[in-house]
Amino acid sequence: MRLKVSFQAMESTIPLNYNYFLSSFIYKRLASQNENFARFLHEKGYGKRFKFFTFSQLFFENSRVSGEKILIFPGKGWWYISSPVIEFVRYMFSSLSEDPVIRVEKTEFIVKSIDIENSLPDQSEYHFVMLSPLVVSVPEENNGKLYHRYLHPEEEEFYEVFRKNLVKKYRAFYGKEPEGTVEVIPDWDYIKSRQRITKRIKLKNAFVRAVVFPFKIRGEKKLVEIGYEAGFGEKNSMGFGMVALKKYER
Structure with missing residues (x-):
């Protein structure tokens, strides 16, 4: 399952390399719903330490790169989160619904909607x-x-x-x-x-x-x-x- 998170961006900046901040944000949100699940995922994972989740880059309607920063201008934004683990998706959906903010370092984006996307269609x-x-x-x-x-x-x-x-x-x-x-x-x-x-x-x-x-x-x-x-x-x-x-x- 995967979530499409639509958000509103204001004029701001975030680090060019922001992956670590988003990953940390996800673990914090999971912990807010189920601390034991978040700890298991972070410290152990499945099998050979697979976490079984991923997420996309942040997509902005209006932004540009400047050195080691991304300059963001007012507009819409999108972020995608995915996992085959139903509990993971459920916890992230609940957390973002209860506290509709995405935080990257000191910058906040206001969540406007969260959509659950379909699985893969049957194709060859x-x-x-x-x-x-x-x-x-x-x-x-x-x-x-x-x-x-x-x-x-x-x-x-x-x-x-x-x-x-x-x-x-x-x-x-x-x-x-x-x-x-x-x-x-x-x-x-x-x-x-x-x-x-x-x-x-x-x-x-x-x-x-x-x-x-x-x-x-x-x-x-x-x-x-x-x-x-x-x-x-x-x-x-x-x-x-x-x-x-x-x-x-x-």
């Missing part, structure tokens, strides 16, 4: 656009230190790691192996028409490299659904890997 193939950047990486060791090598869709390894991550999420959520697999087809026309599809995003004191590009995916629907609702790739609970159907309109 889905064409997705990204509502937040996608992170796919592999751990590697260099001089005794472990680091992450971030992958690009032009690398074949990207798709294998993408699929394995999806299977791990499915296994952790359902407690069994998926019946099939998926095939991911990137929008090469989009990728070739852009000078760069990578984004360098700061999380606390570290940087991650993410990518933004449309793609098609076909195969086992339950696998697609877990990615659609919990996020594709890594770091979903920090606001990465959220997608929408291509015909999607804000």
Whole structure:
């Protein structure tokens, strides 16, 4: 399930790298409804520490980037939150209904409406656009230190790691192996028409490299659904890997 949160923005500024603030905001809102659930999600998670939620970037009717800040002007805004865990969605809906404010650092946005969006339709193939950047990486060791090598869709390894991550999420959520697999087809026309599809995003004191590009995916629907609702790739609970159907309109 996913929520579409429509809000009103006034003239203000927020940090360019605001993912951490939104993730913290979500945990605080969950704790206001069920402190034990919020603590479990933050400290343990499901399976291999999957949190099973994701969220989009903040979308503004009128804004621009200036250095390390986003300048926001009066207008409408949208934010999307998604999870396959019903309790999560219910708690977030209740919390935002009771206290209709989104807080990013010292800036507040007034929530005007919260809509529950439908699940994926039955299709043989889905064409997705990204509502937040996608992170796919592999751990590697260099001089005794472990680091992450971030992958690009032009690398074949990207798709294998993408699929394995999806299977791990499915296994952790359902407690069994998926019946099939998926095939991911990137929008090469989009990728070739852009000078760069990578984004360098700061999380606390570290940087991650993410990518933004449309793609098609076909195969086992339950696998697609877990990615659609919990996020594709890594770091979903920090606001990465959220997608929408291509015909999607804000």
